Amino acid sequence: MATPPVTTDQQWPAAHEPCAYAPIAVTVDVVVLTLCQGRLHVLLVQRGEPPHRGCWALPGGFLRAGRETLAEAAVRELAEEAGLRLGADPSTALGRIHLEQLGTYGDPGRDPRMHVVSVAYLAFAPDLPAPEAGTDAATAAWHRVDSLDLAANRASGPSAEAHGGGVGGRTGARPTQGPPQATTRPTDPTGPSAVITLAFDHARIVADGLDRARAKLEYSPLATAFLGHDFTIPELRAVYEAVWDEKLHPGNFHRKVLSVPGFVEGTGSTADRGGARGGPRARCYRPGDAQVLHPPLLRPARESEPAAPGSPACSRPLPSTP
Amino acid sequence: MATPPVTTDQQWPAAHEPCAYAPIAVTVDVVVLTLCQGRLHVLLVQRGEPPHRGCWALPGGFLRAGRETLAEAAVRELAEEAGLRLGADPSTALGRIHLEQLGTYGDPGRDPRMHVVSVAYLAFAPDLPAPEAGTDAATAAWHRVDSLDLAANRASGPSAEAHGGGVGGRTGARPTQGPPQATTRPTDPTGPSAVITLAFDHARIVADGLDRARAKLEYSPLATAFLGHDFTIPELRAVYEAVWDEKLHPGNFHRKVLSVPGFVEGTGSTADRGGARGGPRARCYRPGDAQVLHPPLLRPARESEPAAPGSPACSRPLPSTP
DNA sequence: ATAATAGTGTCTATTAGACACTATGGG
């Protein structure tokens, strides 16, 4: 109704003189998840530059205008900042890394320097894909996700946009969110203690990535992306247990996985050794050709709520965006 | 390994002189879905400017640097371009619109003028929320989704990024994708015939939005966002049938909806009239407080594949990103 | 009156999960 006169079409911001308008930067950040010693880890780099210097942050960088897609930028940044060269060798575990778009974070003020719009990607990598070799990315390290303070920086990013309730005028309350100063001391990369606070709104991005990962294991075969070419059902179960942080029933899990068409297909061989503390050798499998698990592997119902009498217990966290 | 020397941190692109680097524009586009006469429609605007002039496109526009969040930009563009004023009146159906981030599309070449990164949003609106009033947005119109050519512009956007297979070097094949020229003649906005080709890569964005919408109805209560404050179970069923394009069993659907805790809660009243061609008056319900449907309402299994013998038929399209 | 619809009851095939059991191999 009484909106100010604006052209119907997208008004073009003087493209030929790009400075006339918006000084907005576009970056790509990547949440790379992997399993080390049965624990879920995320790849972080230590910042050497002023905003949040010394803090740990997600690997990422600026999109090269006109020269690459968003996903290509994600792959490039992973190589540059963490020494992960994804597609280089498809025969190795690294060639099988899964990469998908996670969400875009564009609140003004999420970077003190200027308005930065960050497109976040989520990757699943097999165990320890070269823990950042002698490249210039010496500051990259894997961190246990349970050592991160993921409660920080709420009310930003895609998760905050009017999920449950409907849009009320301005959608997200503008966060007062003074970004955390670099007070956090980096700790032992794999150490279980010492909570780490991430730079910018990266805690929220990691939290969204974890939500997405946990949800995707239910209905996609991507758990295999955390493993090598061949794996056993117990290894696959360990992936689920690490990501979901739940103990699963070995027998039922085994039968369930094999009952989903296209999830895994058996190689003829068996594992070299038996279980960690004994037991028969497990059979080996490869990823099947299914893109979706049907029926899905549902997480055991986390019964936190009192649960209405007579009705089954139910409370499953809402997946980040999907 | 042998990566060129690059600073470990995100190299800062001369922020103080924003022109030194990347002339990248950031826009926000919105896929607004609604139901008109039992059919799923999407809101489109007709372009009046050179690239794809005369073509239909998603409402959207440039993010105002430093002045708004991405979601705020989406709400603003909806008001400016389509006359939809979302949060203005929470008591009306418009106050209940659902808005969520869909994905970000940033291939170079998706806009011939410059590198444009578009953050797409997805909205569910109740039936005919003011079919674009006498604002400047005179070119906005609802179009039946089955009148759009959604097969165009494949291999772009978030869906294309290494979904099934793992990243092979460069992630997405760079699309040759010469954007469709403005050859498409606009047709009757609600007409069932005449396939419409969308501008830029908006066909893919709409297709991704539809995938997301269909998936979300399974495990979220968002179907109610297509309806008014009060609704009946048959009306809710009509939403599912329109979005999924499937006939559902009335009796089983009714019982299933009421069995999911927090999906709907009954008001005391009943509908004014009976069914379209007779029948008793249905009871009225409001949205409940659940954010997730548990257990979910699964789509009937589309058995397109031959289905391995002995195993249950299964092929559910992979949701766009989640 | 006729026909279509809202809502409920009931039956059945399938499934998730608990439990039990055998066989295998590490320490």
Next chain:
DNA sequence: CCCATAGTGTCTAATAGACACTATTAT
């Protein structure tokens, strides 16, 4: 030897979906 583990069999409660039936209302 002893014990943890891989893998399978079996039982039970819960569920999805098909079908049937009634009561109510538009035409």
